[in-house]
Amino acid sequence: MESQSVRDKKEPNVEERVHLIVFKLGSEEYGVRIDQVKEVTITPEITRMPKTPSFIKGVSNIRGDIIAIMDLEERFRIERPSGNPEQHTYTLVMEAKDYTMGFIVKEVPQSLTLPVSSIDKAPSFIQDLNINENFIEGIGKHEDRLIIVLDMYKILTSDEILQLKS
Amino acid sequence: MKSRDQEYKEIFIAEALEYFDALNRHISELEKNPEDEQLLAEIFRLLHNLKANAKAIGYTTIGDVSHKLETAFGLIRNKELSFTDEVVTVLFDGIDMLGEMISGIDGPNEVEPSPALLRNLDIIVNTLSDNTTELSKVQKYYTSKNLSLSDLIYIQIKKLDHLLNLVGELIIDRDRILSISKELDNDDLKNVSAHLYRITDELQYSVMDARLVNVGSLFNKFPRIVRDIAVTEKKEINLEISGQDIQIDRNILQIITDSLLHLMRNAISHGIEKADVRKKAKKTPHGNVTLSAQNDRDTVILRLTDDGKGIDQEEVKRAIVQRGFLTADAVKDLRETEVLSYLFEPGFSLAKEVTEVSGRGVGLDVVKNAIDSIGGRIRVDSKKGEGTTFTLFLPTSIAVKGALLCQIEENFYAIPLMHTDSVVAWPTQELHEVGDLLVADINGETITIVSMRELFNNDIREYSVKKKDLDNDVQNIIIVSYNNRKLGLIVDKLLRQQDIVIKALARPVNTIDIYAGVTLLGSGKVCLVLDVAAITRYFIARR
Numbered sequence: 001m002e003s004q005s006v007r008d009k010k011e012p013n014v015e016e017r018v019h020l021i022v023f024k025l026g027s028e029e030y031g032v033r034i035d036q037v038k039e040v041t042i043t044p045e046i047t048r049m050p051k052t053p054s055f056i057k058g059v060s061n062i063r064g065d066i067i068a069i070m071d072l073e074e075r076f077r078i079e080r081p082s083g084n085p086e087q088h089t090y091t092l093v094m095e096a097k098d099y100t101m102g103f104i105v106k107e108v109p110q111s112l113t114l115p116v117s118s119i120d121k122a123p124s125f126i127q128d129l130n131i132n133e134n135f136i137e138g139i140g141k142h143e144d145r146l147i148i149v150l151d152m153y154k155i156l157t158s159d160e161i162l163q164l165k166s
Numbered sequence: 167m168k169s170r171d172q173e174y175k176e177i178f179i180a181e182a183l184e185y186f187d188a189l190n191r192h193i194s195e196l197e198k199n200p201e202d203e204q205l206l207a208e209i210f211r212l213l214h215n216l217k218a219n220a221k222a223i224g225y226t227t228i229g230d231v232s233h234k235l236e237t238a239f240g241l242i243r244n245k246e247l248s249f250t251d252e253v254v255t256v257l258f259d260g261i262d263m264l265g266e267m268i269s270g271i272d273g274p275n276e277v278e279p280s281p282a283l284l285r286n287l288d289i290i291v292n293t294l295s296d297n298t299t300e301l302s303k304v305q306k307y308y309t310s311k312n313l314s315l316s317d318l319i320y321i322q323i324k325k326l327d328h329l330l331n332l333v334g335e336l337i338i339d340r341d342r343i344l345s346i347s348k349e350l351d352n353d354d355l356k357n358v359s360a361h362l363y364r365i366t367d368e369l370q371y372s373v374m375d376a377r378l379v380n381v382g383s384l385f386n387k388f389p390r391i392v393r394d395i396a397v398t399e400k401k402e403i404n405l406e407i408s409g410q411d412i413q414i415d416r417n418i419l420q421i422i423t424d425s426l427l428h429l430m431r432n433a434i435s436h437g438i439e440k441a442d443v444r445k446k447a448k449k450t451p452h453g454n455v456t457l458s459a460q461n462d463r464d465t466v467i468l469r470l471t472d473d474g475k476g477i478d479q480e481e482v483k484r485a486i487v488q489r490g491f492l493t494a495d496a497v498k499d500l501r502e503t504e505v506l507s508y509l510f511e512p513g514f515s516l517a518k519e520v521t522e523v524s525g526r527g528v529g530l531d532v533v534k535n536a537i538d539s540i541g542g543r544i545r546v547d548s549k550k551g552e553g554t555t556f557t558l559f560l561p562t563s564i565a566v567k568g569a570l571l572c573q574i575e576e577n578f579y580a581i582p583l584m585h586t587d588s589v590v591a592w593p594t595q596e597l598h599e600v601g602d603l604l605v606a607d608i609n610g611e612t613i614t615i616v617s618m619r620e621l622f623n624n625d626i627r628e629y630s631v632k633k634k635d636l637d638n639d640v641q642n643i644i645i646v647s648y649n650n651r652k653l654g655l656i657v658d659k660l661l662r663q664q665d666i667v668i669k670a671l672a673r674p675v676n677t678i679d680i681y682a683g684v685t686l687l688g689s690g691k692v693c694l695v696l697d698v699a700a701i702t703r704y705f706i707a708r709r
Contacts, residue, residue: 047577047692050622051678059675059684061692066684068675099673 016116020140021092022147023105026078029147031112031140036152038093038100040109043069060102062093069102096156103152112147114140119149175271178223180318182268185216189261200249210239216264228267231279234287235260241291256286323416326377330564333370334667340366341688374415374563381459381466382410384419388430388457395434402441402452403434409459414466415563418540422468422558425533429470429556430455432530437474437554447551449473464568465584468558477548479505489514501611506546507650510534534649538699541567541584541682545650559584567668569685570644571661571693574618578693579657580666580685585698587645587652589660594636602630603705606654608645614705615643615654626704648702655701668695680704 020031021040046058046069055074059066069091073080090109091102119138135155140147192209196202217232238257241247263283270277340362347355385407396403438444438453445451454473459466483497486508492500508514512531537544541561548554561567561584568583590608597604597615604615617631624630636656643654668683670676682697 045691047694048575049675049678049681049694051680052675056675059671059692059694061686061690065672066669066686066692067672101674 017113018116018119018140018149020112020114020147020149021109022112023090023092023109024107025073025076025105026080028078029145030072031147031149032092032094032152033149034111036094038095041091041093043089043091043102043104057104060091062091062102065100067093067100067102069104071104094152094156096153099156101156112142114142114147118142174223176317178219178225179268179271181219182216182228183265185212186261186265186268188212189264193257193261196249197254203243206239206243210236210243213239225267225271227276227279228264231260231264231267231284231287234284234291235264237291238287247290253290256283256290259283260287323377326373327417329373330377333366333373334669336366337370337667338686342686342690345688345690377415377417377563378413379416379419380410381412381414381419381468384423384426385410385457385459391427392430392434392455395431399435399438400440401434401438403438404450404452404454406454406456407458408456412459412461412466413562414459414560417564418466418542418560418562421536421540422542422560425536425558426457426468426470428529428533430457433470433472433474433554433556437472437476439475443475461562464562466560466562468560469555470558471553471555473553476550476552476554477506477509477546478550482506482508485514503545503547503650506548509546510544510649540564541582543584543648567666568663569666569695570663571687572642572644572657573659573661574622574657578661578687578691579618580664580693580695581644581646581655581698582668582682582695583663585646585648587647590643590645590654591640592643592654594633594639594641597633597636597641599632604631604633606643608643608654611652613645613652613654615641615656616701616705617656619656619658621701621704646698646702648698651702651706653698653702653705666693666695 019034021034021037022029022031024030041062044060044062046060048058049056049068052058052068055071057069057071060069072078090105090107092105092109093100093102119140121138135150137149137151140149189209189212192205192212196205196209199205213232213236217229217236220226220229220232235257238247238253238260242249242253247253260283263279267277267279340359344359344363347359388407389405392403392405433455434453438455439447439449441451444453456469456471458469458471460469461467479502482505483500486492486497486500486505487494491508491511491514497505510530510533514531534544537558537560543559545557545559546554547557569580570583570586570589571578571580573579592606592608592615597606604617605612606615607613617636620631620635621629641656642658642660643656644660645652645654647653664687666685668685670683671678671681675681679700680697681694682700683695685693685695687693
């Protein structure tokens with residue numbers, strides 16, 4: 001959020017814009033604010049951790065830090081399009097207040113800047129999705145693409161994750 | 167390495183010099199505000215401590231001078247001696263004298279207190295009203311005051327913790343470099359990494375060493391505590407302490423402090439009988455309690471023994487059934503050590519049920535948790551009528567632990583050696599199916615055998631393993647022991663024994679209780695550390 005306001009000051013006359021990292025889950029495009037992403041890396045070796053829910057893929061050693069890796073497709077029960085599996089997957093390393101977690105995405109995430117006005121806040125139709133409404137910040141439109149903007153911080157701090165139990 | 171005596175001496179000098187500095191500061195203040203009672207009390211306290219320390223280590227002259235000064239300040243505090251110029255001079259001289267003597271300890275000649283000064287001190291103390299006796303001028307044979315800084319520094323344990331964590335990380339990286347250099351087969355790299363290995367080893371040892379304190383620093387508080395408890399309980403206790411010299415990590419000692427206190431309280435108030443009961447049982451009227459420490463490789467063993475009434479096995483068995491832990495039938499088959507292990511179960515207390523008769527077990531689960539948290543073990547042995555012994559097995563240091571590495575499916579797991587008992591290759595056909603569990607009769611003990619594969623892949627409530635579920639004819643079984651109970655874990659492959667640095671798991675996966683932490687192997691591979699305590703608890707709960 002801070003970097004956002006810094007940017008605002010630099011471009012006082014331009015309309016407020018949001019910088020997103022965009023990735024694919026299932027067949028849809030999702031985005032998160034870039035300031036919530038610590039780094040993007042090719043998914044390192046994941047050590048499976050028995051007795052965790054299936055959407056926790058395990059733990060990985062990322063630069064000496066051992067962090068949990070989550071599969072968002074499984075977490076939100078998003079159907080994977082059948083077809084050739086990717087060579088590599090990528091991991092978005094996200095930082096919550098007091099811990100870090102990795103999220104697996106299939107294709108190379110891209111960076112995209114959208115004007116704030118092109119993001120619809122809380123549209124009603126998302127109730128049909130398996131994703132808890134609270135996790136969605138809005139729906140962004142860019143040319144003919146539709147990008148579901150997630151609030152990672154809410155995902156990271158949801159009770160479900162914090163009280164992860166076998 | 168320096169001898170213990172030398173180390174004690176250095177600590178004494180450093181502390182004494184600090185007292186001396188503080189005394190100087192306070193007395194100068196006092197000269198300005200002679201009415202300040204807080205200052206007086208502080209000076210009094212400093213002198214008193216200095217006296218006690220000096221006498222304890224055998225510097226009687228320093229003790230004597232401190233004593234005289236203490237007496238003088240005592241009189242001033244009680245307003246029996248006024249803080250006049252004459253008196254002030256003598257007191258300043260006295261404190262200077264102390265300083266000289268303290269710094270003289272390490273010098274070639276011991277500094278003797280000036281007789282004139284001693285006489286002056288005696289005069290101001292003894293001739294309260296009679297001011298006719300002349301104070302003699304004290305010849306100062308010390309000419310200049312040297313300013314010097316102490317050889318010892320105090321350091322916050324937090325800083326040492328940080329240092330130790332960094333060393334832990336360094337060692338993980340070192341092991342990684344070592345294994346890379348083996349792969350690359352480059353001579354230069356090999357030499358450098360071999361050197362790196364030695365240096366980090368030494369660094370680790372030094373940091374661990376810096377954190378060690380004597381067990382005595384805790385033990386020596388007990389005579390007073392025991393006295394107080396004994397007075398409250400109206401019992402007479404003879405406390406024997408040994409092994410104060412044994413060294414252990416300061417944080418470990420800190421963590422078990424409350425536990426030891428708790429055990430001591432239990433021993434005196436519930437273990438030791440009243441004098442008349444003891445006489446009838448042909449015991450000495452005073453209760454005997456021993457507190458001892460000894461080293462066994464990387465483990466420090468603390469023992470607390472009392473010769474009280476001991477724990478009644480039958481009583482415990484009845485309580486196990488009453489509290490619904492086991493059925494009456496199951497209890498009959500328990501071994502003695504297993505029976506006693508129930509004392510550590512949460513909510514298991516004999517005291518509430520049968521206060522007069524027995525009464526151990528108040529909060530023993532808390533003691534157990536504290537010891538578990540540092541990867542230690544506790545056991546209890548007791549004979550009815552003869553007494554009880556609690557034995558604490560503690561790691562010397564927190565950071566590095568010996569562990570047994572094994573493989574289950576594609577992953578590596580570590581089990582701390584503190585909890586491993588033995589390793590056996592056991593023919594599958596000699597396992598027996600009892601309900602949903604497997605058991606084996608190993609060395610005369612019936613041990614529950616757990617297939618780690620099945621445990622990992624099934625909900626614990628649905629855990630059920632038959633012999634046909636096992637792949638091989640021979641099973642690799644690691645027998646672990648926790649709280650006097652043994653469990654055999656079937657693993658796919660036994661790898662090796664290795665020292666590991668355990669890191670805590672980060673959120674959100676830190677809540678999965680079968681893992682005690684995680685470590686990185688030299689290969690960079692993540693290796694989960696199994697929590698034997700949690701796994702054992704699962705299966706105890708099932709029985």
